[in-house]
Amino acid sequence: MSLLQVIDITHAYASSRLFRRMQRQTAVLSGVSLSIEHGQCLGLLGTSGAGKSTLGKVILGLEKPQKGQVLFQGIDLYHADTTARKRLRRDLQVVFQDCYSSVNPRMTVEQIIAEPLQNYEILSTQELKRTIGELLERVGLNPDHSRKYPHQFSGGQLQRINIARAIALKPKLIVLDEAVSSLDMVTQAHILSLLKELKSSFGLSYLFITHDIKAAYSISDSLAFMEKGEIVERMDDKSQLLSSNHAAVKSLVGSVLSEHPRNRTLKA
Numbered sequence: 001m002s003l004l005q006v007i008d009i010t011h012a013y014a015s016s017r018l019f020r021r022m023q024r025q026t027a028v029l030s031g032v033s034l035s036i037e038h039g040q041c042l043g044l045l046g047t048s049g050a051g052k053s054t055l056g057k058v059i060l061g062l063e064k065p066q067k068g069q070v071l072f073q074g075i076d077l078y079h080a081d082t083t084a085r086k087r088l089r090r091d092l093q094v095v096f097q098d099c100y101s102s103v104n105p106r107m108t109v110e111q112i113i114a115e116p117l118q119n120y121e122i123l124s125t126q127e128l129k130r131t132i133g134e135l136l137e138r139v140g141l142n143p144d145h146s147r148k149y150p151h152q153f154s155g156g157q158l159q160r161i162n163i164a165r166a167i168a169l170k171p172k173l174i175v176l177d178e179a180v181s182s183l184d185m186v187t188q189a190h191i192l193s194l195l196k197e198l199k200s201s202f203g204l205s206y207l208f209i210t211h212d213i214k215a216a217y218s219i220s221d222s223l224a225f226m227e228k229g230e231i232v233e234r235m236d237d238k239s240q241l242l243s244s245n246h247a248a249v250k251s252l253v254g255s256v257l258s259e260h261p262r263n264r265t266l267k268a
């Protein structure tokens with residue numbers, strides 16, 4: 001059984017009440033299906049406005065689709081009872097692009113990482129402190145940073161803190177929505193290698209949402225391409241990327257490959 005199965009999702013955002021009668025809703029997602037296996041990363045690529053983030057929100061249980069099903073660990077996310085849904089939510093985490101707005105600026109790092117742990121686990125003050133220290137070390141930060149505030153960190157460091165919070169409950173799937181897109185190239189490479197390392201250590205699965213084909217190729221096992229709310233190309237093995245005949249995929253690949261035939265490769 002796949003860890004995640006998205007089946008025939010169709011969704012449109014509701015228009016405001018004033019315009020509801022006048023406007024026809026345009027579907028943001030139309031009949032989208034995909035699956036993610038245990039320990040695998042699916043790279044979800046597409047142009048701006050293709051519907052990638054909306055699909056991410058549907059998978060996270062944040063945007064109820066008008067049609068279709070999201071089966072997470074075999075359970076229908078939108079028809080599960082409150083207890084089952086809370087259990088599923090623990091296994092389903094997210095890291096967004098904007099690392100600064102993802103955290104409360106008035107909370108210390110310790111309080112930020114403690115939040116999910118306090119919501120789901122009963123830990124003594126000492127256990128909580130130790131766990132937070134271990135999580136900070138796991139993402140390459142000094143545990144002494146735990147008393148600092150978000151503004152005292154660089155974007156890369158803060159994204160590591162967001163990752164520490166996301167892995168705190170040992171989830172099964174993390175939705176990474178443009179999680180490295182706002183970082184400089186060097187920091188991006190460091191965070192991608194951290195994410196790869198965490199994936200193999202914890203057997204994590206990722207939905208890696210991005211418009212950056214190089215980053216997607218580097219971290220993903222399989223790839224899917226979206227256009228105007230539909231999945232237009234799906235590759236179970238990312239090595240099929242260079243041989244795709246789909247026009248949008250070819251143009252995306254062409255835009256990042258060297259003119260020289262010998263250099264026409266992408267780094268894993």
Ligand SMILES: Nc1ncnc2c1ncn2[C@@H]1O[C@H](COP(=O)(O)OP(=O)(O)OP(=O)(O)O)[C@@H](O)[C@H]1O
Pocket residue numbers: 013028046047048049050051052053054055211
């Ligand atoms: N909350 C919302 N209310 C109404 N329309 C929305 C909302 N969020 C997104 N949309 C619209 O849905 C469409 C898909 O947006 P979405 O953010 O899912 O695309 P995306 O592929 O993630 O784009 P990007 O790469 O630019 O983030 C866009 O036309 C967008 O304007």
